[in-house]
Amino acid sequence: MAGRLAEIADSFFTPAVNDLVPYEPGKPVEEVQRELGLDRVVKLASNEGPFGPFPEAREAIERCAPELNRYPDGGAYRLRTALAERFDLRFEEVAPGAGSDGLVDCLSQAMLEAGDEIVCGWPSFPSYAIDARKLGAVPRTVELRDGRYDLDAMLDAVGPRTKIVYICLPNNPTGTTNTRAELDAYFERVPEHVLTVLDQAYFEYIDDPDYPDGVEDLNAGRRVVVLRTFSKIYGLAGLRIGYALAPAAVVTAIGKVRRAFDITTPAQEAALASLDSPDELERRRRTNDEGRPELEAILREHALDPVGPALANFLFAEVGDDSRPFFETLLREGVIVRPTHGFGAPDAVRVTVGTPDDHRFLAEALDRVSTFSK
Numbered sequence: 271m272a273g274r275l276a277e278i279a280d281s282f283f284t285p286a287v288n289d290l291v292p293y294e295p296g297k298p299v300e301e302v303q304r305e306l307g308l309d310r311v312v313k314l315a316s317n318e319g320p321f322g323p324f325p326e327a328r329e330a331i332e333r334c335a336p337e338l339n340r341y342p343d344g345g346a347y348r349l350r351t352a353l354a355e356r357f358d359l360r361f362e363e364v365a366p367g368a369g370s371d372g373l374v375d376c377l378s379q380a381m382l383e384a385g386d387e388i389v390c391g392w393p394s395f396p397s398y399a400i401d402a403r404k405l406g407a408v409p410r411t412v413e414l415r416d417g418r419y420d421l422d423a424m425l426d427a428v429g430p431r432t433k434i435v436y437i438c439l440p441n442n443p444t445g446t447t448n449t450r451a452e453l454d455a456y457f458e459r460v461p462e463h464v465l466t467v468l469d470q471a472y473f474e475y476i477d478d479p480d481y482p483d484g485v486e487d488l489n490a491g492r493r494v495v496v497l498r499t500f501s502k503i504y505g506l507a508g509l510r511i512g513y514a515l516a517p518a519a520v521v522t523a524i525g526k527v528r529r530a531f532d533i534t535t536p537a538q539e540a541a542l543a544s545l546d547s548p549d550e551l552e553r554r555r556r557t558n559d560e561g562r563p564e565l566e567a568i569l570r571e572h573a574l575d576p577v578g579p580a581l582a583n584f585l586f587a588e589v590g591d592d593s594r595p596f597f598e599t600l601l602r603e604g605v606i607v608r609p610t611h612g613f614g615a616p617d618a619v620r621v622t623v624g625t626p627d628d629h630r631f632l633a634e635a636l637d638r639v640s641t642f643s644k
């Protein structure tokens with residue numbers, strides 16, 4: 271029998287932590303399957319790619335297994351070197367991280383004190399606000415306009431204590447983006463005391479001439495950090511590896527707060543091995559380009575109206591006042607989608623692009639639950 275553990279009052283924790291709502295992880299697929307007695311469960315909930323790591327990455331992971339008694343290279347030297355070369359930047363301008371989420375955490379730790387502010391759009395990726403709150407800093411969230419980041423309104427929300435402005439390009443959960451012209455106009459106006467973080471977690475999926483490449487802003491001498499990740503198109507979400515491209519002073523600051531051995535050897539090796547497979551990257555981009563309209567058509571056939579234009583590997587649709595009943599109904603049919611309460615949109619779900627077979631399964635599930643419509 272379990273013993274009786276000591277009681278720990280709230281006073282043990284910081285006020286900022288006491289005010290936070292804990293992250294609610296989804297249940298593992300196997301657990302959902304077992305609990306609900308389902309033969310098959312399709313997960314379209316976390317914007318992971320439907321494919322595993324690149325073949326070269328799998329081999330690299332296997333190759334490092336015998337030496338996992340050793341700590342990883344804390345400096346991720348080879349990966350940083352390869353990324354610097356790829357983007358024609360200096361080694362000192364590349365910061366690896368335990369996912370781009372790990373880098374949002376590092377930037378927050380390095381830059382925010384109690385009472386400081388960050389600005390981001392809303393609904394959007396929750397870590398910007400959560401990581402600020404952990405430190406007693408204040409998120410100023412700015413409503414989207416027509417489903418997109420409203421950069422003018424965000425500039426109006428910048429105050430003397432604003433340290434970071436996050437621009438999620440494309441935005442999670444809506445999948446929408448700002449254009450190059452809008453971003454240029456933003457940089458004309460943003461005050462000098464602000465560091466702008468361009469979160470481009472889905473960059474590799476997008477092949478649109480109007481879609482901004484944050485590296486151009488960096489090269490233009492703008493005060494900017496570009497976040498990218500191996501979690502999405504590269505299929506390495508389970509390994510936790512991403513990177514920031516930034517002025518050297520920002521990279522140094524990230525290096526001071528990042529835990530020394532945060533980025534595991536398999537993560538570093540798999541990321542490195544993934545960099546030289548342009549054909550596989552292109553194949554995945556094309557598959558996603560075909561899959562997204564297919565998913566959109568299925569949602570529309572079932573009275574759901576995704577926000578657009580969406581550029582990444584997911585779609586966002588309102589389903590009523592509270593999306594949980596819709597989520598739970600679909601779950602019982604074997605499809606996991608993402609209710610977006612934590613992203614500031616309790617009335618909507620986000621659905622990740624899957625394989626054609628996943629989509630068929632979703633369409634059949636939606637046929638069965640078609641009583642739910644907007």
Ligand SMILES: Cc1ncc(COP(=O)(O)O)c(C=O)c1O
Binds near residue numbers: 438498
């Ligand atoms: C916009 C955005 N940023 C960052 C992340 C975090 O990605 P990771 O930490 O896996 O690199 C995600 C993941 O969903 C995302 O959608």
